[in-house]
Amino acid sequence: MGDSKAFLTIRRKEAGYRPVHDRIHDFGEVEQTLNSGDRRLQASRCMDCGVPFCHWACPLGNRPPEWNDALSRGDWELAYRLLNSTNDFPEFTGRVCPALCEKACVLNLAMHEPTTNREDEAAITEHAFAENYVRIHKPQRRQGSVAVVGSGPAGLVAANRLNLKGYAVTVFERNENAGGLLRYGIPNFKLNKAVIDRRLDILRAEGIGFRFNTEVDLEHLPEGFDAYIVATGTPEARDLAIPGRDLKGIHFALDLLAQQNRVLAGAEFPRGERVDARGKDVLVIGGGDTGSDCIGTAHRQGCRSVTQIEIMPKPAEGPDDPQHPWPEWPRTLKTTSSHEEGCTRRWNVNTLRFVGKDGKVTGAEVQEIAWKPNPEGGRPVMEPAGKPEVIKADMVLLAMGFLKPRLPQFAPNVFVAGDAASGASLVVRAMAGGRDAAAQADSYLSAE
Numbered sequence: 001m002g003d004s005k006a007f008l009t010i011r012r013k014e015a016g017y018r019p020v021h022d023r024i025h026d027f028g029e030v031e032q033t034l035n036s037g038d039r040r041l042q043a044s045r046c047m048d049c050g051v052p053f054c055h056w057a058c059p060l061g062n063r064p065p066e067w068n069d070a071l072s073r074g075d076w077e078l079a080y081r082l083l084n085s086t087n088d089f090p091e092f093t094g095r096v097c098p099a100l101c102e103k104a105c106v107l108n109l110a111m112h113e114p115t116t117n118r119e120d121e122a123a124i125t126e127h128a129f130a131e132n133y134v135r136i137h138k139p140q141r142r143q144g145s146v147a148v149v150g151s152g153p154a155g156l157v158a159a160n161r162l163n164l165k166g167y168a169v170t171v172f173e174r175n176e177n178a179g180g181l182l183r184y185g186i187p188n189f190k191l192n193k194a195v196i197d198r199r200l201d202i203l204r205a206e207g208i209g210f211r212f213n214t215e216v217d218l219e220h221l222p223e224g225f226d227a228y229i230v231a232t233g234t235p236e237a238r239d240l241a242i243p244g245r246d247l248k249g250i251h252f253a254l255d256l257l258a259q260q261n262r263v264l265a266g267a268e269f270p271r272g273e274r275v276d277a278r279g280k281d282v283l284v285i286g287g288g289d290t291g292s293d294c295i296g297t298a299h300r301q302g303c304r305s306v307t308q309i310e311i312m313p314k315p316a317e318g319p320d321d322p323q324h325p326w327p328e329w330p331r332t333l334k335t336t337s338s339h340e341e342g343c344t345r346r347w348n349v350n351t352l353r354f355v356g357k358d359g360k361v362t363g364a365e366v367q368e369i370a371w372k373p374n375p376e377g378g379r380p381v382m383e384p385a386g387k388p389e390v391i392k393a394d395m396v397l398l399a400m401g402f403l404k405p406r407l408p409q410f411a412p413n414v415f416v417a418g419d420a421a422s423g424a425s426l427v428v429r430a431m432a433g434g435r436d437a438a439a440q441a442d443s444y445l446s447a448e
Contacts, residue, residue, distance in 0.1 A: 003072075004048040010041055012113035017337045024299045027188040027264055030337045031095070039123045044072035046115045049106050053327040054117065057104035059432035060093075062086050064101055064117045071124060080128035083121060088157045088431065089199055091129075092182060094122025095191050097428045104327035112319050129198065136205045142166035144445040147225040149216045152180020153427050154418025155231030156203070157434030158441070162229075163208050165442055170209040170225070172216050177265075180233055182427065184258040187293050189300070189337075193265065219408050226448070227441045230410070231417040231434060234402035234424045240285065244354030249361035251275050253290045253399035260297050277303040281392050283364055284308040285351055286399030289336070294397045296338030307344040307391055311382075313371060314347035352388060354396065363390045415440045 015032040017023065023030045034042065046068035054064045063086065070079035083090050097118055105114030128134050145168040148159045155171060156178065163169045177183060179196045204210065221228050237252045239245070256275045263269070277298040284291045284298075287310030295306050318332030339345065352365045368386030404423035407416060417437035418430035 003044055006041075006044040006072075007047055007107055007111075007113075007115075010045050012045065012107075012116060013038060013042055014116060015119055017340070020341050023189065023337075024341050027260075027300055029095075029192050030189050030296075033123060033126075034119070036123075036127075039120065040072050040074060042116045043068040043120050045107065045113075046072070046117075047106060053104040053106065054101035054115075057100040057327060057329075059100070059426070059429045060086050060435070062101065062117075062121075064115065064120070067124060068115060068117070068120060071120060076124060076127045076131065077133045079124045080133050083124055084128075087121075088160050088435070089153070090121050091125045091195050091199065092153065092191070093428050093431070094118060094125055095195070096182075096186055097121075098329075098426065100329055100426075100428070103329050109326045134202065136202055137164060138206065139164050139166045141168070144168070144226045144448075145170070145224070146227045146229060146441060146445075147172060147222050148229040148231060149218070149221070150180060150231035150233060150418075150420070151178035151210070152231060152233050152418060152430065153182060154233075154420070154430040154434035154437070155180065155229065156199075157431045158229045158231060158417050158438040159208050160203060160206075161435060161438035162441060163203070163206055165438075167227075167442075167445065168209075169207070170211060172214045172222065173210065173212050174215045176212050178210055178212070180231075181430075184261055185254060185290070185293075187257060187297055188261060188264055189296055190293070193261065221414065226413065227445055228410075228414040229417055229434075229437050229441060230407065230414060230420055231430075231437070232405065233419045233430075234405060236403045236405065237398065238400040238403055240351060240398055240400065242351060242353050244356060244361070247354050247356040247361040248359055249356075249394055250354060250396040251398070253284075253286070253294050253397050256297055256397055257290075257293055260301070277301040277395055279304055280395045282306045282395045282397065283391055283393035284397045284399055285364075286310065286401065287312065287345075287347070288399065288401065290401075291397075291399035292336040292338045294399055295343050296336075296341060298395075298397075299338070299341045303395075305344070306342065307346070307393070309346045309349040309351070309366060309391070311350055311369070312347065348385070350382065355390060360394065361396055362394060363392045364396060365390050413441075413444055415444075 015034045017030045067079040067082040099118040101117050102114040108114035146162050148155045148171045151171050151173040159169045282298045282303045284294045315333045321330030349366050350369045355363045367388045370385040371380040402424040415437040418433040
């Protein structure tokens with residue numbers, strides 16, 4: 001390391017977000033960037049740890065001490081080569097990863113000021129694109145063809161890895177463009193879709209074929225391929241089967257998020273099909289990242305108000321979580337940029353029924369609850385803790401997660417990757433799953 005004691009004199013400095021009054025009027029990325037000098041100083045805070053737990057915490061096995069050291073010395077190209085050696089698409093994780101590595105950083109344990117790994121990762125990658133460090137590779141071709149079903153983060157990583165090994169790779173995607181959750185689930189204010197298109201141009205130039213608007217029956221995979229990667233994600237959202245669910249104005253979260261991203265890409269929808277929060281009181285049911293994305297999107301569409309409710313208890317405000325001590329990920333309260341833009345947040349709230357008028361939703365009857373230990377063990381028992389009340393809402397967004405898909409029994413040459421294998425999880429974990437599935441397919445094809 002250039003200066004293993006830099007953390008003693010240099011404090012953690014984040015780039016921060018654009019001002020609220022500015023960012024809620026557009027869908028541009030909310031996160032700002034530091035100048036190159038400050039970014040190098042932040043990288044220099046990375047210690048010469050005897051045991052760098054950031055390696056352990058990252059599903060991809062990224063090595064922040066190595067590329068932070070290169071960055072701190074101003075060697076941006078070396079920093080990118082080291083980063084890209086474990087991470088196929090650091091421009092994605094540099095924007096949307098929750099940075100598991102930072103919570104496992106020794107500086108987080110010592111002073112709650114971990115190295116800014118995620119921001120450093122994004123800065124290294126953007127510098128690499130600007131300086132033409134990201135080059136097109138023309139792999140030497142070998143026998144074997146692979147079909148990748150699904151073009152989300154897992155599918156793209158698997159396709160990239162197998163293509164670079166020389167296999168003929170074709171990606172099948174049911175939507176009109178590639179990216180999966182990256183394109184149709186994550187709002188542009190977190191991940192500009194030009195970032196995805198830029199990478200897709202490289203993948204195409206390197207020889208990967210894409211077939212869009214193609215629905216693949218998993219019971220009958222496309223013929224003519226030697227191996228298959230199934231990376232179809234978790235397409236089925238968890239529903240809320242309570243009275244009033246059929247009222248107009250109740251939508252799954254991705255109905256809003258995917259349509260808004262398509263509108264920004266130039267698609268047009270009839271007025272009656274638009275999921276638009278303009279002038280409405282919005283209720284978001286679900287306290288995770290998808291719910292947060294709904295809040296930010298509703299604000300940009302011009303909603304009147306947003307309320308977010310969660311059936312689980314409010315997490316501890318941290319920074320420490322005794323139930324999940326360092327270097328584990330702490331389950332503490334998370335306040336996103338969307339929450340900062342204005343939102344009423346409530347926990348321990350159960351939704352009893354939706355109420356409406358003339359076939360349209362006007363609110364949700366809810367009740368505060370408490371969780372009690374189950375005398376038989378297992379999941380705690382939910383008990384009423386308050387009187388029913390009605391939250392006014394003329395738009396309800398269901399953001400309660402996704403169901404793990406039930407997949408058929410596949411042949412030995414079919415490998416499942418990402419959320420399709422694990423259930424809904426993080427983008428970085430999906431990418432790691434895509435890498436692992438590609439390695440399995442390569443072993444199979446090599447043996448054959």
